[in-house]
Amino acid sequence: MINTKNIISILDNILYRISRNITFNIIDNNLLVLSFHNIYSKKSEIDLDLLHPQQFITVGDFRLILNILIQHNFVFIDEKFDCNRNDYVKKCLLTFDDGYRNNLLILNLLKEFRIKAIFFVVPYNIESGECFWWDVVYRKCKFKGMSDAKITKYIEHVKCIHPYKIRDYLYKNGISDLDFLPKSDIDRPLTRNELNFAYDSKYINLGNHTWSHEILTLLNSDELIYSINQSNIYLQSITKKNITCIAYPNGCYNESVISNILKLGLLWGFSLDCITNQYNKLDLRNLKLGRKLIWGILNIEKQIQIFSLKYSFQNIIQIMR
Numbered sequence: 001m002i003n004t005k006n007i008i009s010i011l012d013n014i015l016y017r018i019s020r021n022i023t024f025n026i027i028d029n030n031l032l033v034l035s036f037h038n039i040y041s042k043k044s045e046i047d048l049d050l051l052h053p054q055q056f057i058t059v060g061d062f063r064l065i066l067n068i069l070i071q072h073n074f075v076f077i078d079e080k081f082d083c084n085r086n087d088y089v090k091k092c093l094l095t096f097d098d099g100y101r102n103n104l105l106i107l108n109l110l111k112e113f114r115i116k117a118i119f120f121v122v123p124y125n126i127e128s129g130e131c132f133w134w135d136v137v138y139r140k141c142k143f144k145g146m147s148d149a150k151i152t153k154y155i156e157h158v159k160c161i162h163p164y165k166i167r168d169y170l171y172k173n174g175i176s177d178l179d180f181l182p183k184s185d186i187d188r189p190l191t192r193n194e195l196n197f198a199y200d201s202k203y204i205n206l207g208n209h210t211w212s213h214e215i216l217t218l219l220n221s222d223e224l225i226y227s228i229n230q231s232n233i234y235l236q237s238i239t240k241k242n243i244t245c246i247a248y249p250n251g252c253y254n255e256s257v258i259s260n261i262l263k264l265g266l267l268w269g270f271s272l273d274c275i276t277n278q279y280n281k282l283d284l285r286n287l288k289l290g291r292k293l294i295w296g297i298l299n300i301e302k303q304i305q306i307f308s309l310k311y312s313f314q315n316i317i318q319i320m321r
């Protein structure tokens, strides 16, 4: 069935085919920010159904992504955003959300390629050691035989509940505290020691992802400020420096969220808006940076090529919203 999403995808594919012949040269000051979540050591781990697979990215996929970006002359930047804004060189920033233990799997690759990344972690889970609620829901539903599509829909429904009430809602729907216990290293959050280890490597910087992954548009101002402040205090105790970046849980923000975050002194805010950031147009702070998701089940080179288009139908649709 043809719907709007299919049409946009077809149009972007046509753009991709045209742009393939003129390589990546139509891009100049593109800042591509990539967002990753959980990382699998190999494809077979996906079938264990311990995690909501999200982007299906393995360590091998991640190596391929780095190689393709390098082949096409992307330069990697870190959270300081401190390189020349007018050099017309394509930039890329790597970010990982939530703080899965499995994110350590990419640390050696970052060292090998001498590239830095930002981990946006959730201190509540680091301290409690509990699995993330969406993974708990996923494996429980999977065990009952629900399809991935239905589970994703259910998870989206739970995300709309006020963050402080999600736990009670899950209890009423057959999930207990025991279900939050990790089954292995695959499905657990980082420990504080592991986070220290990652940060000490010098290849990882830390960013705010709220205290317990609250969707900010569902909180009132006091709740929002409390959550972000608690997380900042926690992260600063590790980094011994100010935290400058925040990734909005689920990519959600609105003008009220932005005005509260401005008061908290954060400089860079990352959404999941699929837009191309123009590096030379960034202010000293920018709380509406777009990020793009790469999928391990789709052609990785083609995705990067489409992301690199200065003008794509995905971008136009996003800007018009």
Ligand SMILES: [Zn+2]
Binding pocket: 097, 098, 209, 213, 249, 250
């Ligand atoms: Zn998240």
